[in-house]
Amino acid sequence: MTIARSHTTQRMSQIVRHGDTIYLAGQVGDGVSVADQTRSCLNKVDALLAEAGSDRDHLLQVIIWMADMADFHEMNAxxxxxxxxxxxxxxxxxxxxxxxxxxxxxxxxxxxxxx
Incomplete structure (x- = not known):
C-alpha cells in the first residue's frame, strides 16, 4: 500500500494518506483569542481534508493541545x-x-x- 504525502518539507508533511486513512499535521491558527485560533485551525483542517478527499463527517480521531486548559470551554464552544x-x-x-x-x-x- 502506498503512502502519499502533500505539502512536504524537510521537517513534516501537512497531509499523509495511507490507504483510506488521512493524517494531518498539527494545525495552529491565527488570531488573538482562543476562539479565533480554534476557528482558524478548523478552517485549515477543512481545507486539508477536502484536498485529501475527506471531510469532517469522516473524522476518526482528534487530539487538541492547549497552552492553558483554563481556555477549554472557549475552545469547546x-x-x-x-x-x-x-x-x-x-x-x-x-x-x-x-x-x-x-x-x-x-x-x-x-x-x-x-x-
Whole structure:
C-alpha cells in the first residue's frame, strides 16, 4: 500500500494518506483569542481534508493541545459548532507548551477518506 504525502518539507508533511486513512499535521491558527485560533485551525483542517478527499463527517480521531486548559470551554464552544452532530470523533485534549507563546491551540486530525 502506498503512502502519499502533500505539502512536504524537510521537517513534516501537512497531509499523509495511507490507504483510506488521512493524517494531518498539527494545525495552529491565527488570531488573538482562543476562539479565533480554534476557528482558524478548523478552517485549515477543512481545507486539508477536502484536498485529501475527506471531510469532517469522516473524522476518526482528534487530539487538541492547549497552552492553558483554563481556555477549554472557549475552545469547546467553537468545536461544538464545527463538529457534525452524531459524527464526533474519538478525541483527547491536553495542556502543552506549544511552539510559540502566541499559539493557544493546536489540532491534530486523523480521518477516513470518503468512499
Amino acid at each position: 467553537v468545536w461544538d459548532d464545527w463538529v457534525p452532530a452524531g459524527q464526533a470523533p474519538a478525541r483527547a485534549t491536553g495542556e502543552a507548551r506549544l511552539a510559540t507563546l502566541q499559539f493557544k491551540v493546536e489540532i491534530i486530525v486523523i480521518a477516513a477518506a470518503k468512499s
